[in-house]
Amino acid sequence: MPDGEPVPFDGGLPASATADVGARGFGVYVHVPFCASRCGYCDFNTYAPGEGVDSAGYADTVLSELALAARALDGSVPRVDTVFFGGGTPTLLPPAELGRILEGIDRTWGLAPGAEVTTEANPESVTPDSLARLRRAGFTRISLGMQSAAPHVLRVLDRRHTPGRAIQAAREARDAGFEHVNLDLIYGTPGETSADFAGSLQAVLDAGVDHVSAYALIVEDGTRMAARMRRGELPYPDDDVAADRYLAADYTLSEAGLDWYEVSNWAAGEAARCRHNLIYWDGGDWWGLGPGAHSHVGGVRWWNVKHPSAYADRLARGGSPGQGRELLTKDERQTEEVMLRLRLAGGLPLSTLDVAGREAAGRALGDGLLDPARYSAGAAVLTLRGRLLADAVVRDLLP
Incomplete structure (x- = not known):
């Protein structure tokens, strides 16, 4: 972490x-x-x-x-x-x-x-x-x-x-x-x-x-x-x-x-x-309870101390068990949206991508990694072959 x-x-x-x-x-x-x-x-x-x-x-x-x-x-x-x-x-x-x-x-x-x-x-x-x-x-x-x-x-x-x-x-x-x-x-x-x-x-x-x-x-x-x-x-x-x-x-x-x-x-x-x-x-909000649990609310992500004893001690003192947190920037949140939503059958709106990302999506389409019909409708949706190479597709779409 x-x-x-x-x-x-x-x-x-x-x-x-x-x-x-x-x-x-x-x-x-x-x-x-x-x-x-x-x-x-x-x-x-x-x-x-x-x-x-x-x-x-x-x-x-x-x-x-x-x-x-x-x-x-x-x-x-x-x-x-x-x-x-x-x-x-x-x-x-x-x-x-x-x-x-x-x-x-x-x-x-x-x-x-x-x-x-x-x-x-x-x-x-x-x-x-x-x-x-x-x-x-x-x-x-x-x-x-x-x-x-x-x-x-x-x-x-x-x-x-x-x-x-x-x-x-x-x-x-x-x-x-x-x-x-x-x-x-x-x-x-x-x-x-x-x-x-x-x-x-x-x-x-x-x-x-x-x-x-x-x-x-x-x-x-x-x-x-x-x-x-x-x-x-x-x-x-x-x-x-x-x-x-x-x-x-x-x-x-x-x-x-x-x-x-x-x-x-x-x-x-x-x-x-x-x-x-x-x-x-989908980039929603959740609170993670327990040692080592991660949470995300409104672009703030934090994580609890990992050991159960340390977790319990902090709460016994009346304080948060959080070990650290980060405030995600707009660019970081967009990066995570691309990484996560592209893995879904619903896909990623092409409008989410910048110019270079849309160009990369066009190349992925030509390589058979994105569904042509869904692409024409404005979404990047992985084909079966694209799912096998999902990590590589994500890397190409990101800045």
Whole structure:
């Protein structure tokens, strides 16, 4: 994370930032940093048993930050459109504790009618009873970390659940009344074959979920997997293999009625799309609660201290847990809009680009990276080939 400028003790924001909160939606992210074990590829801000972090009292600490957030925004939030509990493994906390945090958000700002409320979960961290209790507490959507249906791939990723557990958990969530269920996949893991990935895709379809996220494996410095690759125990991911896996995912999911709406996400219709993530991608506002959580309101972005103890200590002293913040310039906000909105099926208005950017868009059109019909209508929308080269297209469109 960058150093940024200091966050005021009270977490206060400039008047310019709070003048139009929620114009593109307002969400709340709740970070729950606890995990039963650490996956070899993960570099998220998480803590496993034996690492000196206790989950006792965590809900109360988050509610303390929520009270500070309410004072900082001072009535400027119209209503909360989405809430997303991420981690970590949020469902390691009892459903009653997660429900208490959700109730606090509703009491503080009010949930909009039909608000989307998501929790992430590992398949082994939920049961039919806990899912039913989460649903009664107001959760409407669950995102389960499946990653693969192949046992040897799960072992390489250091995942603890059995291959069939994610599918079973997805069905249990549906039975509990969850309106929307997502399964996450990771492709390109060392040792994964095309048949392995085809089996994972078929398992996802057999589960009957209405949303799938599929991400290429990224090897992050400092992870156990990165160390294994440096020692030569595992091969590094292959870009050509990742491209083949992406094409397989798009074909299989599209044939089954799940259409892409963001480069790595497919949904069975507009109602099944993750509205919380769309707030991020559309440049909306959100407050991130929890250690290491990021927030954005009106062009001000800030991030909390990462360690749970430091986070709790700052709140106990009555101050903001923010470690640093930055005020985005007009050019920075435009850059982020190009980077994020080009990844969406709705695309990027060509009017957003400067002259050089529009010229680059014309070249991308000629190279088959942008949809001709949408281009004629004034939008830059990636073709399937363009999605494979999305990062390069973004770089060309930016100043």
